Amino acid sequence: xxxxxxxxxxxxxVSCIVHSLCxxxxxxxxxxxxxxxxKAFKAMEVPAAPATNGNENxxxxxxxxxxxxxxWNRVVGFVPSSDSNFLGKIPIYFRGRSRKRRxxxxxxxxxxxxxxxxxxxxxxxxxxxxxxxLEHIFSNLHNIQKNMQFWQSRAxxxxxxxxxxxxxxxxxxxxxEGTIQLIxxxxxxxxxxxxxxxxxxxxISERIAILTNLRCSLATFLAEVYMEIDRFGEELxxxxxxxxxxxxxxxxxxxxxxxxxxxxxxxxRQCDSSVEGSYSVPLLFEKLPEINQEGSxxxxxxIRDAINLVYQNLEKLDSYLSYIVAxxxxxxxxxxxxIRYTCGVVGLSVCSMWLIGHSRLMGSPDIDNWLRExxxxxxxxxxxxxxxxxxxxxxxxxxxxxxxxxxxxxLEEVQLTSNxxxxxxxxxxxxxxxxxxxxxxxxxxxxxxxxxxxxxxLTHPITNLLNGELARAMLIQVQKLKLxxxxxxxxxxxxxxxxxxxxxILAALPAFFLSLVLIMVxxxxxxxxxxxxxxxxxxxxxxxxxxxxxxxxxxxxxxxxDQGMEKDAQCxxxxxxxxxxxxxxxxxxxxxxTGEWQWLSQDxxxxxxxxxxxxxxxxxxxxxxxxxxxxxPSLKRQ
Numbered sequence: 001x002x003x004x005x006x007x008x009x010x011x012x013x014v015s016c017i018v019h020s021l022c023x024x025x026x027x028x029x030x031x032x033x034x035x036x037x038x039k040a041f042k043a044m045e046v047p048a049a050p051a052t053n054g055n056e057n058x059x060x061x062x063x064x065x066x067x068x069x070x071x072w073n074r075v076v077g078f079v080p081s082s083d084s085n086f087l088g089k090i091p092i093y094f095r096g097r098s099r100k101r102r103x104x105x106x107x108x109x110x111x112x113x114x115x116x117x118x119x120x121x122x123x124x125x126x127x128x129x130x131x132x133x134l135e136h137i138f139s140n141l142h143n144i145q146k147n148m149q150f151w152q153s154r155a156x157x158x159x160x161x162x163x164x165x166x167x168x169x170x171x172x173x174x175x176x177e178g179t180i181q182l183i184x185x186x187x188x189x190x191x192x193x194x195x196x197x198x199x200x201x202x203x204i205s206e207r208i209a210i211l212t213n214l215r216c217s218l219a220t221f222l223a224e225v226y227m228e229i230d231r232f233g234e235e236l237x238x239x240x241x242x243x244x245x246x247x248x249x250x251x252x253x254x255x256x257x258x259x260x261x262x263x264x265x266x267x268x269r270q271c272d273s274s275v276e277g278s279y280s281v282p283l284l285f286e287k288l289p290e291i292n293q294e295g296s297x298x299x300x301x302x303i304r305d306a307i308n309l310v311y312q313n314l315e316k317l318d319s320y321l322s323y324i325v326a327x328x329x330x331x332x333x334x335x336x337x338x339i340r341y342t343c344g345v346v347g348l349s350v351c352s353m354w355l356i357g358h359s360r361l362m363g364s365p366d367i368d369n370w371l372r373e374x375x376x377x378x379x380x381x382x383x384x385x386x387x388x389x390x391x392x393x394x395x396x397x398x399x400x401x402x403x404x405x406x407x408x409x410x411l412e413e414v415q416l417t418s419n420x421x422x423x424x425x426x427x428x429x430x431x432x433x434x435x436x437x438x439x440x441x442x443x444x445x446x447x448x449x450x451x452x453x454x455x456x457x458l459t460h461p462i463t464n465l466l467n468g469e470l471a472r473a474m475l476i477q478v479q480k481l482k483l484x485x486x487x488x489x490x491x492x493x494x495x496x497x498x499x500x501x502x503x504x505i506l507a508a509l510p511a512f513f514l515s516l517v518l519i520m521v522x523x524x525x526x527x528x529x530x531x532x533x534x535x536x537x538x539x540x541x542x543x544x545x546x547x548x549x550x551x552x553x554x555x556x557x558x559x560x561x562d563q564g565m566e567k568d569a570q571c572x573x574x575x576x577x578x579x580x581x582x583x584x585x586x587x588x589x590x591x592x593x594t595g596e597w598q599w600l601s602q603d604x605x606x607x608x609x610x611x612x613x614x615x616x617x618x619x620x621x622x623x624x625x626x627x628x629x630x631x632x633p634s635l636k637r638q
Contacts, residue, residue, distance in 0.1 A: 104138050104603055105581040107131060108230040109237060126240045129307055130229055133251070136314045137222045140321045141215065141578045148211045150330035155204045162200035163193060169336045170393045207328040214324065215385045217261040219574025220567070224254050226577055227610050245298045252288040255313050259285050262320070283320045285313045386510040392504035414486045421479045425450060428476060432469070450476050532586035537634045544631055550607060551621045553579055558614045573610070580608050590630035600628050 031533050107130055154165055167178030182192050235243035262283050286309050298306075331375055334341060340599075358366035388477045425446035429437050432453050437446070457470035532542035553576035560569035591597035603620050606612055624631055 034085075035092045091207070095446055104131075104135055105577060105584050105608060106601075107134070107224060107233070107505045108596065108605070108609060109233045111283060126236055126244055126347060129310065133225060133310065133314065134222070136318060137218060137225070138578060138581045140318065141218055141222070142582075143321070143325055144211050145578070147325060147329045148215065150210065151204050151208045151211070155201070155208060159193070159197045162204075163196050166196050166203070168339060169330060171335045171338055175339075210324070210328050214262070214321070215575075218321075218580065219572075220570045221254060221258040221574070222577055223570045223574035225251060226256070226574075226608070228254070230610055239482045241298075244303065245306070248303075248310065248354055249288065251310060252306075252313075255317075256287075258317075259283050272468065283316065285316060291349075295637045381511070389504040389508035392507075411490065414483070414490055417479070417483045417486055421476070421483050423450070424476050424479060428453075428469075447480070473606050532582065533589065535590075540630070540632075540634055543583070543586050544633065546579060546586060547631060550576065550579045550583060551618065554607070554614060554617050554621070577608055580604055587628075587630050594629045596630075597629055600624070 034290070107127055109127070154162065157165070163178075167175055167182070178196065181196065184192065228247060232243050232247045232250075236247065288306060288309060355367065356362060358364045360368070422443055425443055426437055426439070426441060429446040429449045431451055453469055454473040454477070457468045457473060460468070461470060532539055532546060534542075553572055557569055557572045557576060560566075560572055584601070587600060587604075588597065591600045603624060607617050608619055
């Protein structure tokens with residue numbers, strides 16, 4: 001791409017950003033000036049004012065409005081022109097500060113949303129606002145759920161585990177206090193361990209109760225928001241300008257219901273709380289400005305302010321929940337394992353001092369010698385167990401013809417010895433028998449003649465050694481022994497050559513096993529498949545457990561609805577949406593890899609629809625566990 005085109009695109013991007021920032025700032029400034037002007041005139045109003053005074057006030061209002069409009073037009077004239085259509089209203093300030101988007105449960109919009117393509121831009125921006133609301137709620141619910149699971153696991157532990165947690169897993173200060181309490185109880189012959197167990201139960205139960213109430217309030221808020229989006233879904237896509245104001249008013253009311261629910265918890269905790277510290281301020285949301293709420297048409301400025309207010313309330317909710325959860329969160333890893341880390345730091349310090357004592361800094365060559373020996377040992381191990389075996393295998397595979405030529409030479413030498421023995425046997429047999437033997441006479445037959453003559457000559461060994469055939473027979477046997485030895489050596493050489501690859505592989509086995517162990521360790525470290533998003537057997541089990549959790553929540557929701565427990569039903573429905581969000585996030589990557597994401601995502605969205613019957617949802621959950629590859633058990637998959 002030419003540099004000129006790049007520079008033009010950069011200029012265009014910068015101008016768009018500046019334009020959006022200026023629009024956001026001046027819209028806000030204009031709205032603030034109008035509100036303060038209205039308040040000022042309300043404060044100056046007199047109950048029994050004459051008609052002429054009212055006319056003067058009215059004229060003054062008109063003059064100020066005209067002046068502000070004229071000033072606004074002049075300011076806008078300096079800003080580069082851009083499309084200021086509906087919902088250019090989400091400020092860069094709030095969207096830029098939003099967290100990185102992740103895959104979460106989609107909005108409950110109609111499946112035939114392609115027919116609303118003429119307003120795709122506006123509808124997509126509306127969806128961005130609603131998506132941010134759900135994303136914040138899911139994130140806060142996940143944070144609360146993680147801490148709740150920790151405290152529930154501690155509550156299910158034995159008394160010894162609770163004492164261990166209170167004394168050893170809450171930091172050095174708790175360790176000192178717990179140790180003093182145990183010693184004081186042993187000296188006073190009291191039940192100090194029982195007191196610590198009771199304190200641990202109260203400590204854990206209090207945090208579980210607070211986090212449970214927070215989770216229920218937030219889940220109820222999530223369920224109500226989701227139902228409102230489901231109710232306004234088709235109108236949002238067809239006519240976002242008219243339906244968005246009504247939806248924003250409903251969401252603003254839901255924020256205040258959440259404020260009342262959390263405020264009740266705040267008041268209860270202020271009266272009786274053993275948690276360190278106290279809450280700074282209660283949760284107070286911003287109220288929707290006094291604008292034309294009942295009207296069917298809002299101005300861009302009013303919609304912009306309403307959306308900004310939603311983002312402000314989300315930020316307040318995040319801050320408040322972060323503060324409350326921080327007071328009741330599980331101890332950090334450093335706090336839980338502070339004894340291990342302390343021992344590790346002490347051990348590392350001792351090792352460091354010992355190494356410094358044997359280093360060049362203290363005039364000792366020990367470390368250099370150790371490094372040299374380690375290097376030589378590594379090189380030797382690599383040469384003996386990696387390089388040489390690989391070279392042997394290479395020679396065996398790529399130098400077959402050369403080794404075959406050597407084998408042929410050895411075979412020729414054995415053949416020469418065999419021919420010489422045959423001639424010796426033939427000459428001895430002809431001389432001994434006094435008859436002519438054929439050239440192809442078998443060696444075994446002639447060897448029998450030699451052995452018979454040898455046995456006969458042994459009767460008078462000294463005489464026959466000088467005058468007889470004893471010496472000749474012995475030499476023939478020596479030649480036969482030589483042939484047997486050469487034949488055996490040739491066969492042994494062939495066996496060894498045939499197994500050279502096996503010997504090389506045996507020599508390389510130590511390096512192979514060492515590499516295999518290292519690969520397994522690195523794979524286990526990088527894979528980390530304990531979460532539901534992983535690839536291993538444990539991750540697959542976690543995904544199936546999420547489906548089971550979804551099925552249980554569906555049954556609980558149906559039970560509470562049948563019993564008329566509306567509040568509990570909304571809480572369970574919000575938790576159902578949270579479980580579906582976790583399942584949606586866990587299976588997305590795997591389902592896209594297998595090509596089944598289109599159908600699986602639609603099934604998960606159907607499970608969250610409020611209007612879908614419970615029987616149909618249960619059939620969908622059964623299909624999830626039976627059909628989709630990423631949710632099948634490991635044995636059925638193979």
